[in-house]
Amino acid sequence: xxxxxxxxxxxxxxxxxxxxxxxLLAQAYERRIYSLAFHYCRERQDAExxxxxxxxxxxxxxSSFRFESGFYTWLRKIMINCFLNHRRSKSFNxxxxxxxxxxxxxxxxxxxxERPATASxxxxxxxxxxxxxxxxxxxxxxxxxxxxxxxxxxEGMTYEEIAREIGCSTGTVKKSxxxxxxxxxxQLGVSDESKNYISCAATGILS
Amino acid sequence: MHNCKVTRSSLIELAMNELPAARAGEMLSELKDCANCQxxxxxxxxxxxxxxxxxxxxxxEESFWSGYxxxxxxxxxxLSAADxxxxxxxxxPTALTLASRLWAALRQxxxxxxxxxxPVAAALVLLAAVFGFFALRxxxxxxxNSAPPAPTVITRTIEVPVVQxxxxxRVVYLERARRRSPASGESAxxxxxxxxxxxxxxxGANAEGTTAMSLIGFKPTEQVKLKVVKGSxxxxx
Numbered sequence: 001x002x003x004x005x006x007x008x009x010x011x012x013x014x015x016x017x018x019x020x021x022x023x024l025l026a027q028a029y030e031r032r033i034y035s036l037a038f039h040y041c042r043e044r045q046d047a048e049x050x051x052x053x054x055x056x057x058x059x060x061x062x063s064s065f066r067f068e069s070g071f072y073t074w075l076r077k078i079m080i081n082c083f084l085n086h087r088r089s090k091s092f093n094x095x096x097x098x099x100x101x102x103x104x105x106x107x108x109x110x111x112x113x114e115r116p117a118t119a120s121x122x123x124x125x126x127x128x129x130x131x132x133x134x135x136x137x138x139x140x141x142x143x144x145x146x147x148x149x150x151x152x153x154x155e156g157m158t159y160e161e162i163a164r165e166i167g168c169s170t171g172t173v174k175k176s177x178x179x180x181x182x183x184x185x186x187q188l189g190v191s192d193e194s195k196n197y198i199s200c201a202a203t204g205i206l207s
Numbered sequence: 208m209h210n211c212k213v214t215r216s217s218l219i220e221l222a223m224n225e226l227p228a229a230r231a232g233e234m235l236s237e238l239k240d241c242a243n244c245q246x247x248x249x250x251x252x253x254x255x256x257x258x259x260x261x262x263x264x265x266x267x268e269e270s271f272w273s274g275y276x277x278x279x280x281x282x283x284x285x286l287s288a289a290d291x292x293x294x295x296x297x298x299x300p301t302a303l304t305l306a307s308r309l310w311a312a313l314r315q316x317x318x319x320x321x322x323x324x325x326p327v328a329a330a331l332v333l334l335a336a337v338f339g340f341f342a343l344r345x346x347x348x349x350x351x352n353s354a355p356p357a358p359t360v361i362t363r364t365i366e367v368p369v370v371q372x373x374x375x376x377r378v379v380y381l382e383r384a385r386r387r388s389p390a391s392g393e394s395a396x397x398x399x400x401x402x403x404x405x406x407x408x409x410x411g412a413n414a415e416g417t418t419a420m421s422l423i424g425f426k427p428t429e430q431v432k433l434k435v436v437k438g439s440x441x442x443x444x
Contacts, residue, residue, distance in 0.1 A: 131264055
């Protein structure tokens, strides 16, 4: 309850034009928004631009927030609209669905430096391989299917909520999720016959 | 009764917590009885868990967020400053401000839109059309009334006495043969009156072409024949 009241207070202050209050609100959710933006457009610079556009639009529309829903629910609607509009805009240099632009070498290098010295090189390589394959699987589906999967998998939204927000049928949402999961399984080499690989990879990442 | 095909079609929903609790429990109990379906379910759960971990692992380092937040704060400050500049515009000269406010209000009025349900809109349009029709009709009547008055024709029935013509027929018998003869002797023989002879002898006295007749000296015959004519002279046979 205190967190909610603090958030409400920050929202009210932001509605009165206090930018600092809105920055505090943004600080609470910026990683979540950025993560979705990055997995959606799969490029860091685009992800930063896209996520910050979400925040700028939210700031411009904060006076219209009526406390009828949670702040993040309201923010997520803005985010989805922003993502869909971003995809439609001509200025957006959208990466081809087949060309995966995933450069996580810097992050992995820094991450490797921060990891304990006991982490083996093989484990790091396995993790990176799994991450690349997951990103490859996400790149092989359409942007809408990817967004639906992210909203379901990362945001935990129901099929009905996703369908309402995206503006499609529940059946389309189910098919999109099923198709993306199928791609993931193909990329990770999980089939009815072989299940050992995924178990090893999962153990590696989770360890 | 367990059906592998049916169960596997719902495994994704089960793994993504999309099924109701009762249905999920039922499916999980079914999976215990089918090793293949259970294995399929576990592999699916693994895929989802690994992909979740993989996606999380792609997030930037902690050092990234300070710069990200600074850039976001900067953009928000710029946006806020732009908004404040918009709000500072009222410090302009009053006349300009008033004009701009009026212009803005006018624009707002012109560009304002109201959402109306289609039936209400249709009813309003119909109402406007009816009013317009009657307005045009009444306007036409006003135009007729305001025009210069046309000459009015009043028809009155007046009884006029009609004078019925009476045809009076008078029959005058003259001795034309004796009057026209130039010889006075003949006339004397015939016993005409001297005045009549005189008038015949002196035609100048009757130069105007009119015949002055007098009944002086006229002797009526002994036999009088009366002829009664009914109607006009035209009916005379």
